[in-house]
Amino acid sequence: MAIIILSHDVKDFSSWKPIYDADAERRNGAGFKELAVGTKSDNPQTVYMIFEGDPAPLEKMMKDPDLKAKMDEAGVISVPEVIVINT
Secondary structure: OEEEEEEEEEOOHHHHHHHHHHOHHHHHHOOOEEEEEEEEOOEEEEEEEEEEEOOHHHHHHHOOHHHHHHHHHHOEOOOOEEEEEEO
């Protein structure tokens, strides 16, 4: 089990969040338990998503062209950064 922290910049959090929420099935299917989602305190364009789960499915999920299309639709404007903390 691990804690997975993903972050990226978005054009607008309030536009990004409904598209992110609508894609919950993909994350649930990968076995991720969402712990927190929000913006950086000093930069509301930087979004953090924190999950608990096995990081093994993450690489495949991040290479999915459908996910890339969803991210583009949601206004993601940077390459996602991933931190995995083994617990």
